Amino acid sequence: GLGDVYKRQLVIQSGVTIGGGISITPVNEITYTAGLYKTTYAGYFSDVVSFFATATPATFGANPATSVQTTVIEEPATADGESFSVQWLGYFKPTTTETHTFFLNSDDASYMWIGATAVTGFTTGNPLINNGGGHPPQEVSGSIALTADQYYPVRIQFGEQGGGDLLEFNYSTPTIVKTTTVTGKVFYNSATNGH
Numbered sequence: 001g002l003g004d005v006y007k008r009q010l011v012i013q014s015g016v017t018i019g020g021g022i023s024i025t026p027v028n029e030i031t032y033t034a035g036l037y038k039t040t041y042a043g044y045f046s047d048v049v050s051f052f053a054t055a056t057p058a059t060f061g062a063n064p065a066t067s068v069q070t071t072v073i074e075e076p077a078t079a080d081g082e083s084f085s086v087q088w089l090g091y092f093k094p095t096t097t098e099t100h101t102f103f104l105n106s107d108d109a110s111y112m113w114i115g116a117t118a119v120t121g122f123t124t125g126n127p128l129i130n131n132g133g134g135h136p137p138q139e140v141s142g143s144i145a146l147t148a149d150q151y152y153p154v155r156i157q158f159g160e161q162g163g164g165d166l167l168e169f170n171y172s173t174p175t176i177v178k179t180t181t182v183t184g185k186v187f188y189n190s191a192t193n194g195h
Helices: 002-012
Strands: 030-036 036-042 066-069 083-091 098-107 110-114 129-131 136-145 152-160 166-172 186-189
Touching: 083 129, 083 166, 098 129, 098 152, 110 136, 129 136, 136 152
Parallel strands: none
Antiparallel strands: 030 186, 036 066, 036 083, 083 152, 083 186, 098 136, 098 166, 110 129, 110 152
16 A cells, blocks of 8 residues: 555665655664774684684683774784684775785785675685685785775684784785785774674
């Protein structure tokens, strides 16, 4: 009936003020908070990207179970122990419209997804950067065209199997010299501690 048509129109009109003083606010509005949300876990993820979905956050070495990194995204080479894993979630907001090259230097495995696959459907077969497996410090990069002032979902996974531990995140563009500084470019959804 007409009531059903009217209800459907209200849904379609989400975010638009409708006559009669009714205002609809979209439910998917995000509060962007500075930094990527870092979660640490005991145990090595062994290149199994679903490990983080069921693992329990834990303090490990100098790493608190959860923290936020706002200036650099890193797992410092401070020998925090053996067999632990870290995941960073949030958004990258470029200041320029151009191709961005991202770099992960890690010991051991690391992966980075950006865009829709950073939220769902991420596998070892579709990251922007695949620096998987056990290895000494090794840098791998990936490039993608990004638009200024857009929030791109990001997921970075890292695991320390044995020996040294390290993760360094860098990026560059044709106009930005390679840098670790992400101040003002990384954010997370404080309602979900991620996306």
